[in-house]
Amino acid sequence: MKVLLLNPNISGEITRLMLDVGQRAAAPGTELIPCTATRGVPYIATRAEAQIGGAIALEMLAERHHEVDAAIIAAFGDPGLFAARELFDIPVIGLAEAAMLTACMAGRRFAIVTFAQALGPWYEECVRAHGLWERCAGIRMLDQSFAHISDVATEKEDLLVALANRAVIEDEADVLIFAGAPLSGLAERVADQVPVPVIDQVVAAVKQAEALAALRLRKATAGTYRRPNAKPTTGLAAALAARLEHRDI
Numbered sequence: 421m422k423v424l425l426l427n428p429n430i431s432g433e434i435t436r437l438m439l440d441v442g443q444r445a446a447a448p449g450t451e452l453i454p455c456t457a458t459r460g461v462p463y464i465a466t467r468a469e470a471q472i473g474g475a476i477a478l479e480m481l482a483e484r485h486h487e488v489d490a491a492i493i494a495a496f497g498d499p500g501l502f503a504a505r506e507l508f509d510i511p512v513i514g515l516a517e518a519a520m521l522t523a524c525m526a527g528r529r530f531a532i533v534t535f536a537q538a539l540g541p542w543y544e545e546c547v548r549a550h551g552l553w554e555r556c557a558g559i560r561m562l563d564q565s566f567a568h569i570s571d572v573a574t575e576k577e578d579l580l581v582a583l584a585n586r587a588v589i590e591d592e593a594d595v596l597i598f599a600g601a602p603l604s605g606l607a608e609r610v611a612d613q614v615p616v617p618v619i620d621q622v623v624a625a626v627k628q629a630e631a632l633a634a635l636r637l638r639k640a641t642a643g644t645y646r647r648p649n650a651k652p653t654t655g656l657a658a659a660l661a662a663r664l665e666h667r668d669i
Contacts, residue, residue: 421449423629424491426480427456427601428473428499429463433570434601438494438622441605445623447630453488455480463569463602464495465538467545474500478507482659485510490629492518496534496599496621497546506648507663509639511632516546518625519597520555526617527594529557531587533580534599535572537561543599557593560586573598573606580606584614595619 425442427435435456442452457476464473477493477500485491490511493501498514505512523530532543540561547556560583566572573580580598587593596618598606607620640646650666662669 421447421490421630421633422451422453422488423626423633424481424484424488425452425454425494426477426484426491427454427494428477428480429460429495429601430457431462431569431601432456434463434604435494437570438601438604441608441620441622442492442626445620445626450626450630452626453484455484463600464497464499465536465542467542470495470497470499470542474503476500478503479657479660481508481512482657482663489633492622492625492629494622494625495601497539497542498550502549505645509647511629511637513625513629513632515601515621515625516543516599517550518628519599519619519621520547520550520552522624522628523595523597523617523619524552524555526619529555529591529593530595530597530619531557531584531591531593532559532597532599533561533583533587534559535562535566535576535580535603536600537563539600557591558587559599560584560591569602573603577606577610581610581613584610584618588614588616597621 435454439454461469485508492513496516498516501514540559547553584596604622607618611618653661653664
C-alpha cells in the first residue's frame, strides 16, 4: 500500500519529521511517499495561508494521485480536504479530521493544544466544519514566540505539556490532541505526563488512510462528493486543469 504524505507548505524539515513519525506507525507493507510544496509558506497559520495551501494541495494531488492508494493532507486544519474528496478517486485524509475522529473514539470530549495564537481561529473553524465542535472541550495556544518552526515542539515542550494538563483539569477534556504538523511526535514523548489519552495527528492519519484504502470504497457518483462535471479552465497547473476538464495526461 502506498500513501502520499502531502505537506502543502514549503518546510522540508517538517515533512521529514512527519514521515519519521508516520513510518514508525505504518503497518508492514505500507510505504509513505513524502511530498513537499515547492511554493507557499513555511507553515500555515491563517485563513489566507490555508486557502493558498489548499490550492497547492490540489495541484500536488493532481500530479501524484495515480501513484498511490490514499493521500494525507498533512497540515492540521485540513486545507483543501473537502475539494480533494470531490476531485479524486482515492481516499484523502485530513490531519485534523483524523486526529479528532480518533479522539472521539477514545473519550467524550477532546482538547486541542497548539503552538501559536494565530492558529486558534482557523482551528476552531476547522473543528466546526467537521461538525465536531460539541465534542471539543477547547483550544489552547501558546502566547510566546519561538526560535524555529521545526524545533518548536522541543523548545516549548514543557509549556505545551502544561497547557495540556490545564485543558484536562480546567476544560474537562477526556482526550488531548497536540495540533500542528511541527508537533508531530510530541504525543509519544509526553504521553506519560498527561493523565488522558494523547492522539498523535500523523499516526491517526496514517492508520485511517490504511483502513480506508483497505476498505476499497467506491467513488461517489451522487451526493456532495461526486466528481464535478467537466469545465474548461485557463492558466491552471497542467495536471489540475486536466483533472477538472476530465482529460487524461
